[in-house]
Amino acid sequence: MTITRSVPLPQGLLHIGGKLLPAADGRTAPILDPATGVELTQVAVAGPEDVDRAVGAAREAFDNGPWSRMTPRERGRVLWRVADLLRARATEFARLESLDVGKPLMFTTTVDIPTVIDTFEYYAGLVAGLEGATRATAAPSFAYTRREPIGVVAAITPFNFPAILSATKLAPALAAGNTVVHKPAPETPLSALLFAELLAEAGVPEGGYNLITGDGPTGAALVAHPGVDKIAFTGSSAVGAQVAAQASASLKQVTVELGGKGANIIFADADLGAAIETAVGAFVFNTGQFCMSGSRVLVERPVYQAVVDALGGAATHVPVGDPFSEGVVVGPMAGPNHLAKVVSYLDQAASSDAQLVGGQRPDGPGFFIGPAVLSHVAQDSPLIQEEVFGPVVTVQPFDTEDEAIRMANGTRYGLSAGLQTKDVTRAHRVAGALNAGIVWVNGWALLDPAMPFGGVGASGYGRENGPEGLDGYLRTKSVVINLA
Numbered sequence: 001m002t003i004t005r006s007v008p009l010p011q012g013l014l015h016i017g018g019k020l021l022p023a024a025d026g027r028t029a030p031i032l033d034p035a036t037g038v039e040l041t042q043v044a045v046a047g048p049e050d051v052d053r054a055v056g057a058a059r060e061a062f063d064n065g066p067w068s069r070m071t072p073r074e075r076g077r078v079l080w081r082v083a084d085l086l087r088a089r090a091t092e093f094a095r096l097e098s099l100d101v102g103k104p105l106m107f108t109t110t111v112d113i114p115t116v117i118d119t120f121e122y123y124a125g126l127v128a129g130l131e132g133a134t135r136a137t138a139a140p141s142f143a144y145t146r147r148e149p150i151g152v153v154a155a156i157t158p159f160n161f162p163a164i165l166s167a168t169k170l171a172p173a174l175a176a177g178n179t180v181v182h183k184p185a186p187e188t189p190l191s192a193l194l195f196a197e198l199l200a201e202a203g204v205p206e207g208g209y210n211l212i213t214g215d216g217p218t219g220a221a222l223v224a225h226p227g228v229d230k231i232a233f234t235g236s237s238a239v240g241a242q243v244a245a246q247a248s249a250s251l252k253q254v255t256v257e258l259g260g261k262g263a264n265i266i267f268a269d270a271d272l273g274a275a276i277e278t279a280v281g282a283f284v285f286n287t288g289q290f291c292m293s294g295s296r297v298l299v300e301r302p303v304y305q306a307v308v309d310a311l312g313g314a315a316t317h318v319p320v321g322d323p324f325s326e327g328v329v330v331g332p333m334a335g336p337n338h339l340a341k342v343v344s345y346l347d348q349a350a351s352s353d354a355q356l357v358g359g360q361r362p363d364g365p366g367f368f369i370g371p372a373v374l375s376h377v378a379q380d381s382p383l384i385q386e387e388v389f390g391p392v393v394t395v396q397p398f399d400t401e402d403e404a405i406r407m408a409n410g411t412r413y414g415l416s417a418g419l420q421t422k423d424v425t426r427a428h429r430v431a432g433a434l435n436a437g438i439v440w441v442n443g444w445a446l447l448d449p450a451m452p453f454g455g456v457g458a459s460g461y462g463r464e465n466g467p468e469g470l471d472g473y474l475r476t477k478s479v480v481i482n483l484a
């Protein structure tokens, strides 16, 4: 059964200082439906003049507006209202996200939008308890710390989880009292346009949240703007490195949440049925366009062939198709360039010793590719070392725990990792040894707004979610009153 694709599209305009505006030079860009390739709408492309206006509005709102001076609890109440409004319009949000990104509606309904709501509620609650500390000093004094917002935050988000990653930045940044200029990805800006409406309706004052849709140069102009105090970037390691370098040169605070190449280690003592189910979900979820994808499966030799066979079987049976059709697990890639990148990796595999199962391209329109399983791939192959960012998994055997850890840690990335085992002692030992910001045992993608994630190495630095996520948008001021 196909559920209606019809959902009202938000106006493709910039939200600056409480006003809806076209780009100063009138530029727009098309937004495509990834399932059909058909243009859905046109959205404004902000240029340097628009960036300047948006940062100016955020600066004004931070320096003079009410948001940064409200008490944390008052801001928390606004965020609760955001969550309530989101809940009331959850169906619309889920459909819009599925239409824009090609995510199966089953997931936007049960994962993406509920996570967005949960994130706003989590930070609405957390910020109510925001507190500094009193400290004992050597000289007589009354000494305490204050937790203050940083100022104007530039939030730059990628195409693959537009709503969730917007919430992951906006909720803590706003809770802390900052004002925000947000630039979503050029391919998938629609949920951010709806967010802008909701945040205003919930009571975020004019200039508190500004949305500039646009492309790479829009993001670069935002990063370079002297009125920005903190950059919160999520995207590829290549762009993240440029952003971090530029931010450092102007001494702006920066966090960069970047790519990943997650290793999922299956030990022979694991519950094999559950481990295989986990491994399949870990690489097909979000059509593999997941920074934390379990894109490398490492299997202890006695169960290696059983896992290769089971993953290969799943690759050809997981339902691929229209994200609005019931039961579909894998939708299209978000755009033609993303599809071309995945196809180029599979072509590379075909001309190597790798054995490939799946990776079929269905006839018809849209940017579809079926799940693909690759075995007999060398550790130094680009298929192991680089982020493919599609529904593609490699499977490698190992003989010892040390070898598994070495292979898991043997890329430049370090975002997520996991292990499947019944041995509790081993679980803790291996979790400690893995180079990753988050490790899951007997599962994958066990994410929660309360649990921080972030990278090591080429996966970036900074942590999002949890109290650490709020800390990233606060600075500490010490006040010392002389009592001598």
Ligand code: NAD
Pocket: 156, 157, 158, 159, 160, 161, 165, 183, 184, 185, 186, 214, 215, 216, 217, 218, 219, 220, 221, 223, 234, 235, 236, 237, 239, 240, 242, 243, 257, 258, 259, 260, 290, 291, 292, 387, 389, 415, 454, 455, 459
């Ligand atoms: P991308 O790096 O191409 O773009 C990310 C954002 O940066 C977009 O909004 C883009 O327009 C903007 N941008 C591009 N050039 C810029 C520049 N020079 N200066 C400032 N901004 C610029 O990434 P993408 O293709 O949208 O997203 C996929 C990547 O994001 C993958 O590598 C994935 O692993 C990563 N990702 C990481 C996380 C995480 O939490 N670590 C989460 C999701 C996605």
